[in-house]
Amino acid sequence: MSVQLWKISFLIVQMYYLSLLILIPGTILSFWAQNNIKSTYNRYAQVRSTMGMTGSQVAQTILQNMGITDVRVEAVQGQLTDHYDPTAKAVRLSEGIYNSDSLAAAAVAAHECGHVLQDAKDYKFMNFRAALVPAANIGSQFAPLLIMAGIFLSALGGISTIFIYLGIALFLGVIAFHIITLPVEFDASSRALKLIDELNILQGEENEGAKNVLQAAAWTYVATAFASLLQLTQYLLILNSRRR
Numbered sequence: 241m242s243v244q245l246w247k248i249s250f251l252i253v254q255m256y257y258l259s260l261l262i263l264i265p266g267t268i269l270s271f272w273a274q275n276n277i278k279s280t281y282n283r284y285a286q287v288r289s290t291m292g293m294t295g296s297q298v299a300q301t302i303l304q305n306m307g308i309t310d311v312r313v314e315a316v317q318g319q320l321t322d323h324y325d326p327t328a329k330a331v332r333l334s335e336g337i338y339n340s341d342s343l344a345a346a347a348v349a350a351h352e353c354g355h356v357l358q359d360a361k362d363y364k365f366m367n368f369r370a371a372l373v374p375a376a377n378i379g380s381q382f383a384p385l386l387i388m389a390g391i392f393l394s395a396l397g398g399i400s401t402i403f404i405y406l407g408i409a410l411f412l413g414v415i416a417f418h419i420i421t422l423p424v425e426f427d428a429s430s431r432a433l434k435l436i437d438e439l440n441i442l443q444g445e446e447n448e449g450a451k452n453v454l455q456a457a458a459w460t461y462v463a464t465a466f467a468s469l470l471q472l473t474q475y476l477l478i479l480n481s482r483r484r
């Protein structure tokens with residue numbers, strides 16, 4: 241290996257680690273959002289609602305009132321595993337939510353019903369997001385590998401940028417998924433808050449508690465989308481440094 245080649249390799253490694261710095265704000269925001277949802281959730285998981293409806297009763301009530309008869313409500317193991325499965329037509333609530341009559345449980349159960357309503361009304365962003373799942377999986381798995389391959393190959397000269405371009409192209413699927421997730425989640429939460437209030441599941445001030453929980457959850461999606469945009473910027477910086 242010539243001295244020149246060592247020098248180039250050193251510059252590449254330096255460029256890569258310097259470009260990592262751009263990810264720091266995303267890491268900080270994600271860390272804050274995770275802590276924020278945990279503490280907000282824990283706070284409102286201890287406040288029982290006046291009506292005393294459990295998460296499962298909240299979900300049943302909403303579905304019944306919206307005239308939805310083909311969706312089951314079932315309990316699922318784990319924490320924060322709550323989701324709506326459109327294929328199985330099932331709202332799955334974690335045991336802590338399913339059996340709890342807290343404000344947090346009402347908020348989460350109603351949010352999942354928000355996704356049921358999106359499905360029933362053929363909400364476009366939801367279908368779009370579902371269609372992006374395979375692209376997002378492939379992108380998050382292979383984009384970093386391709387970028388790394390590009391960086392190492394560039395030490396040997398030649399065809400490195402094509403790998404970086406390919407990595408970036410795949411990563412766009414990940415970005416699209418995280419961006420589309422935002423309107424889907426915001427919309428589910430706003431439907432949830434409206435229904436909780438209209439159906440008198442929560443009373444007065446209690447609605448604020450549910451709103452706080454769903455807002456804290458929304459921040460985690462914002463943080464993820466932001467972090468993925470920073471990662472794209474990192475890849476573009478790497479690409480730019482290779483083209484010089």
Ligand SMILES: [Zn+2]
Pocket residue numbers: 351352355425428
């Ligand atoms: Zn959701």
